[in-house]
């Protein structure tokens with residue numbers, strides 16, 4: 001009895017163990033199958049990218065050949081040798097794909113170095129999916145390489161300048177040695193909050209630069225380019241000038257279509273429909289998407305607020321025509337250049353009479369000291385009221401509209417449009433000789 005019980009227990013044990021083994025090996029096989037599938041997908045993607053690079057004909061991959069048919073560096077670009085002895089690395093910014101450092105080269109030049117972001121979302125997603133660090137790094141490096149090639153082909157004042165690249169990080173070995181770093185002109189990441197507090201003239205500049213860029217992209221050597229990931233983070237400023245730095249999401253393909261219904265532009269607040277051309281692509285969809293994105297990410301925040309009173313109707317017109325996609329990029333650029341022309345020339349101030357200056361006494365070659373400042377907004381200086389003007393007439397007009405203002409000084413400093421900086425004050429204790437400036441004092445001061 002005891003013997004047969006033992007035998008039964010033994011048998012049960014054997015069966016259970018066999019079942020368990022079967023189960024484990026099943027799971028292992030299933031897992032192995034999964035990994036094998038992942039690896040296949042990764043390999044396929046890598047093969048595709050390699051093929052694009054080696055035989056870049058047709059499709060998006062045609063972006064990757066330059067006019068000479070080669071993807072090699074240009075002779076005047078910097079190479080790895082430029083990075084020898086570089087100093088003071090500090091992170092300038094990072095995104096899903098790339099990491100950007102500031103570096104001082106041995107000659108003293110400050111540049112930006114762009115590399116694959118090992119901690120970025122792209123890398124994390126790839127590792128989760130494929131668990132192959134080397135393969136993932138290679139896959140993501142293609143994006144950096146694509147960006148480098150696009151930067152060479154799309155040279156424009158509002159696209160960041162490529163200075164060179166190094167395809168082996170100095171001192172690296174193995175995988176490190178094969179890593180790509182691209183060397184760019186260094187900019188300041190766009191700070192929207194800071195920009196919102198800056199004078200209208202500087203905010204207008206950013207919007208104008210953006211429109212100049214979109215105009216160029218709509219007729220670029222590669223066709224009309226749409227920026228698929230259009231956000232302020234993809235831009236930097238260099239001495240106040242806006243430059244696009246993230247190019248790997250640019251698309252030169254217009255969406256293929258069969259009917260107009262295939263051509264809708266969808267945004268969180270609005271949808272637009274575009275015509276499907278006889279050739280079977282959505283007409284100027286890239287250009288339209290770019291304009292509406294410029295409107296929703298830039299113009300709405302930067303343009304209307306504190307626009308010069310005599311230009312507000314022109315600004316409103318731009319807001320309307322871009323927000324409703326009624327104007328194309330040529331018309332939008334014309335509208336911006338027209339505003340710039342009026343603003344620089346002072347033509348919009350024609351209705352202010354020259355006689356306005358009769359109320360002021362002028363002292364040329366003088367500045368002031370011991371000034372009683374007051375603050376205005378948005379001023380170029382934190383302490384006082386420093387605004388840009390076309391000349392004395394506009395400054396007098398502004399001074400008359402500020403109850404605290406009794407005098408203003410036209411300084412010799414100019415803004416990017418060539419307008420003068422004028423400092424408005426309640427009072428001052430003495431005049432001091434200053435060849436570069438002129439002081440205007442109200443003949444009958446306001447109390």
Ligand SMILES: Nc1ncnc2c1ncn2[C@@H]1O[C@H](COP(=O)(O)OP(=O)(O)O)[C@@H](O)[C@H]1O
Nearest residue numbers: 093094095096097098100112187189233245246
């Ligand atoms: N030339 C540059 N100078 C200064 N900062 C830069 C420069 N290029 C990029 N950056 C900063 O680095 C961040 C990441 O670069 P980006 O090309 O946008 O990478 P990702 O494709 O991962 O978004 C940008 O958002 C920007 O703030």
Ligand SMILES: [Mg+2]
Nearest residue numbers: 095233234246
């Ligand atoms: Mg980016």
